[in-house]
Amino acid sequence: MVSLAHKTVVVLGGTSGIGLATAKAAQAEGARVIVTGRSRERLAAAQTELGGRARTVALDVADEAGTRALFQEIDRVDHVFITAGNVALDARLAPDSAALRPAMDVRFWGAFNAAKYGAAKMNEGGSITFMSGTTARRPLRGAAVSTASCGAVEAFARALAIDLAPIRVNTLQPGYVDTPMLDELLGEAHAAIKTEAGARLPVRRIGRPEELADAVLFLMKNGYVNGITLTVDGGGLLVG
Numbered sequence: 001m002v003s004l005a006h007k008t009v010v011v012l013g014g015t016s017g018i019g020l021a022t023a024k025a026a027q028a029e030g031a032r033v034i035v036t037g038r039s040r041e042r043l044a045a046a047q048t049e050l051g052g053r054a055r056t057v058a059l060d061v062a063d064e065a066g067t068r069a070l071f072q073e074i075d076r077v078d079h080v081f082i083t084a085g086n087v088a089l090d091a092r093l094a095p096d097s098a099a100l101r102p103a104m105d106v107r108f109w110g111a112f113n114a115a116k117y118g119a120a121k122m123n124e125g126g127s128i129t130f131m132s133g134t135t136a137r138r139p140l141r142g143a144a145v146s147t148a149s150c151g152a153v154e155a156f157a158r159a160l161a162i163d164l165a166p167i168r169v170n171t172l173q174p175g176y177v178d179t180p181m182l183d184e185l186l187g188e189a190h191a192a193i194k195t196e197a198g199a200r201l202p203v204r205r206i207g208r209p210e211e212l213a214d215a216v217l218f219l220m221k222n223g224y225v226n227g228i229t230l231t232v233d234g235g236g237l238l239v240g
């Protein structure tokens with residue numbers, strides 16, 4: 001496996017949760033890390049956690065011009081991981097359709113922007129990793145468009161593994177992971193719901209961001225892994 005030492009790793013949506021854990025893990029292996037996010041507070045907190053070697057940049061991944069500008073000023077990119085995703089609730093497609101568009105704008109078109117401008121700065125050892133979720137296999141009730149956005153990036157990764165070759169393109173597909181996003185989605189009772197959800201899993205607990213980061217580093221470093229969707233869910237899909 002190729003080391004990440006002296007590589008440039010860009011994590012779009014890297015100021016919290018799985019993205020931040022990945023940035024930390026890559027940096028611990030000697031990578032130069034650039035992380036992006038929208039909230040200034042999260043960017044500042046991530047800068048403090050990662051230290052002066054890392055760079056933090058304010059960027060919404062749905063912003064194509066901003067993504068182009070980010071990559072334009074980086075000489076060479078080795079690995080891109082895009083975590084940003086939007087979970088829009090849409091029971092029976094009831095709300096205004098426009099309210100559902102961000103789900104595709106962020107996860108799918110964000111992945112498109114990251115791949116388009118990131119790949120342009122990569123050499124043949126480069127890799128791109130998208131983010132979906134096990135919802136692509138077992139849909140989350142009332143989130144059909146978000147579910148479709150997960151399926152879309154998985155198919156997109158397989159197509160790009162052909163079109164951008166020899167750059168490798170894969171997708172990470174997590175089950176429950178203990179992050180601020182999950183707490184926000186679950187609401188006030190998040191602690192109890194996470195314990196219950198974990199108890200139903202074969203591994204008896206939900207995932208930790210560091211465990212997903214470990215999987216992303218595998219996708220970045222293993223030069224023979226290409227066009228796959230890597231499920232990391234504690235066996236959740238097996239038990240329904």
Ligand SMILES: NC(=O)c1ccc[n+]([C@@H]2O[C@H](COP(=O)([O-])OP(=O)(O)OC[C@H]3O[C@@H](n4cnc5c(N)ncnc54)[C@H](OP(=O)(O)O)[C@@H]3O)[C@@H](O)[C@H]2O)c1
Nearest residue numbers: 013015016017018037038039060061084085133177179181
């Ligand atoms: N946690 C889970 O159980 C779980 C399970 C399956 C899949 N996932 C997927 O994993 C991904 C990461 O989630 P997480 O759990 O690590 O959440 P998190 O802790 O909230 O982290 C999300 C990161 O993405 C950034 N982000 C969100 N929207 C963005 C946008 N439009 N442009 C740029 N950055 C953006 C956030 O910063 P700002 O908000 O400041 O922009 C933050 O840095 C999501 O796509 C989620 O759907 C999570």
